[in-house]
């Protein structure tokens with residue numbers, strides 16, 4: 069056995085091996101140790117290997133899903149080795165001692181799950197494949213549970229932000245590339261051929277060309293091919309549901325890098341969970357599919373004014389009719405998860421219950437369509453969704469006739485095909501029903517004949533049907549001419565058979581077996597019918613999810629008095645009475661009120677410098693405006709009285725410093741890397757929020773950097789920007805930067821206590837309140853007093869010397885510094901040429917020098 073185990077373990081490619089032994093999956097050696105620790109189950113030993121006891125643990129097959137879920141969550145991958153022949157077949161093949169053949173039937177990995185129990189209903193589970201083709205990177209992403217597949221390409225530098233947007237639980241990459249992330253899985257380069265990829269995709273969707281789906285580049289096809297090859301590998305030739313690939317157009321989306329996503333806590337909070345995130349604060353979807361669609365919308369807001377308006381109009385339509393909203397949400401609530409049921413059906417792991425869910429979901433979709441079709445003034449998006457929600461009449465009708473009302477998850481016991489669907493099946497059921505009734509009659513007859521009132525006819529898996537009497541009455545039945553044959557003696561009871569019982573039982577078994585086979589045949593047929601129209605069913609599911617998102621957004625807007633934002637094609641942002649959805653919810657839970665604030669950025673006033681005390685609400689204000697832009701471009705209402713958003717192409721957020729020790733970067737380093745990315749990428753169309761740049765280093769360095777960054781954002785990037793800072797000295801930038809204005813969050817000291825008003829006002833912050841905040845935070849009185857005297861000394865010094873910014877009066881303008889820098893490089897270059905003694909150079913040296921000069925010229929951008 070161990071030999072077979074080791075051979076399978078070899079094929080398991082580092083995954084935990086679930087080795088099927090009867091009713092258990094067993095794990096051995098290090099697998100057993102690891103799994104036992106994660107699952108908190110007993111680690112025992114089985115036999116010996118090279119004289120050492122073999123560590124072992126096991127999980128019952130019927131409960132395996134729960135254990136698998138925990139292992140996957142803990143970052144494991146699992147290979148399932150099943151018995152692929154029965155013990156009888158093994159005996160026939162190799163004699164009495166032959167070992168049952170086992171094979172790995174599938175791999176269970178984080179990105180390839182379809183089981184209901186292993187998936188979170190409100191989160192998409194993404195698998196991504198990445199592949200570099202001549203300097204451009206192809207990305208394929210797929211939610212296996214619903215079959216949606218998207219292909220895109222990006223530059224190598226954009227890989228982290230693309231992967232952050234996709235949020236895959238598993239990433240695969242060719243062994244010729246560097247790993248793109250911690251959870252990435254290396255696969256053979258051969259799997260990522262673009263020709264192969266194209267062929268695979270064409271074959272999968274039975275088309276001669278992929279043109280109808282989109283114009284896919286070589287790198288996209290390579291990544292798509294790699295993804296399909298991987299799925300083929302983990303399913304051991306059994307591919308899950310894959311819908312035709314969609315092309316993702318990069319420009320149509322609001323770009324956000326990984327740091328921005330993390331800092332805005334879009335799908336997960338800084339604590340790592342969904343609680344406290346943006347999506348948790350706004351999700352009012354009543355279906356899992358809706359919640360997943362909402363998360364996708366928030367992860368990839370749009371940049372296309374028309375597309376955003378279409379979504380907004382649908383939300384407005386449902387928002388404006390509270391009765392329709394309530395009715396619609398009620399019917400949607402009862403909707404099963406069609407896309408995931410479809411995913412399981414196509415992956416070959418569907419159950420009768422999944423078919424029932426698809427039937428009920430499609431029937432419900434039609435009812436929703438009929439309900440909405442009668443309404444006046446439907447917005448364009450709704451009009452385009454409605455056709456997708458009908459059209460499955462024949463299939464629904466078939467499944468309604470074929471399946472019982474609530475089909476079971478387990479199909480081996482039968483009982484899911486409805487009465488009246490198949491006359492032959494009904495007859496078989498009648499036969500076994502009659503036989504069952506005959507057995508009941510037989511029991512009564514035997515009681516009469518023997519006079520034993522305690523006589524019973526029972527059934528179990530080993531003996532089948534048998535007659536059981538208490539031991540004290542057994543003698544009469546033991547008599548040779550009693551008509552009963554002895555089968556088993558138990559403590560206190562004895563079991564018998566009889567010819568009549570044997571015959572009736574035989575009828576039940578035979579009819580039951582044939583009925584099961586008939587049900588199985590119908591099941592396969594239904595599966596095939598569903599699979600043949602999978603794309604149409606998936607489209608229906610997507611339409612329902614989109615409807616649920618809009619209804620949920622409308623509900624959230626009604627709950628919080630949110631407004632429909634106006635989307636404009638300009639560089640302004642005008643938000644009146646804006647609020648932070650997450651902070652506001654948190655405050656309302658404790659009965660506190662959120663103070664709404666305005667934000668009006670336009671070309672002539674596009675950079676706001678915001679000062680004020682710690683805890684005053686600066687970060688909250690910065691974030692709330694970024695979130696309002698994000699929500700608006702995702703096509704939803706926003707927490708404000710009024711909002712006009714000039715389309716943003718890229719959103720950057722650097723709020724709150726954090727170490728990234730895993731990547732070996734200190735707080736300051738992280739801050740600088742992120743700021744560098746903003747300076748390099750932000751355009752006039754971008755929106756940037758920056759919080760306390762320069763805080764992580766010495767005061768002089770910090771102030772100098774903050775100063776230069778503000779100037780660069782103002783002069784070079786020219787984007788809309790909110791910049792929060794504690795450096796009062798930066799206020800002087802208002803003298804030289806025309807489009808910069810000063811603002812502060814208000815605070816007051818009242819009877820010695822600090823009162824934070826969380827209200828934004830124009831003008832610079834009047835003073836610092838650091839010590840007052842420290843006192844609020846519980847710093848011991850003596851420490852605060854001591855700090856006060858140190859501060860008094862420092863302030864005196866500042867008065868005498870002119871303070872930190874004393875020397876900045878004659879600082880040249882930023883633009884002239886750039887020109888100066890460029891001039892510097894030009895001058896150096898020219899003087900190198902002038903000083904050159906050409907006659908002293910050999911031809912070889914001259915050529916080398918020419919190359920060197922060209923390289924230098926390129927690197928200095930001359």
Ligand SMILES: Nc1ncnc2c1ncn2[C@@H]1O[C@H](COP(=O)(O)OP(=O)(O)OP(=O)(O)O)[C@@H](O)[C@H]1O
Pocket residue numbers: 651655661662663664680681682683684685686687688689813826827
């Ligand atoms: N507009 C508001 N209305 C009511 N409470 C608010 C508001 N803004 C912020 N707060 C409260 O104040 C707390 C601190 O806010 P925030 O972190 O934004 O302050 P900050 O000025 O950025 O502070 P620091 O400079 O220390 O980072 C928040 O957690 C919230 O409870």
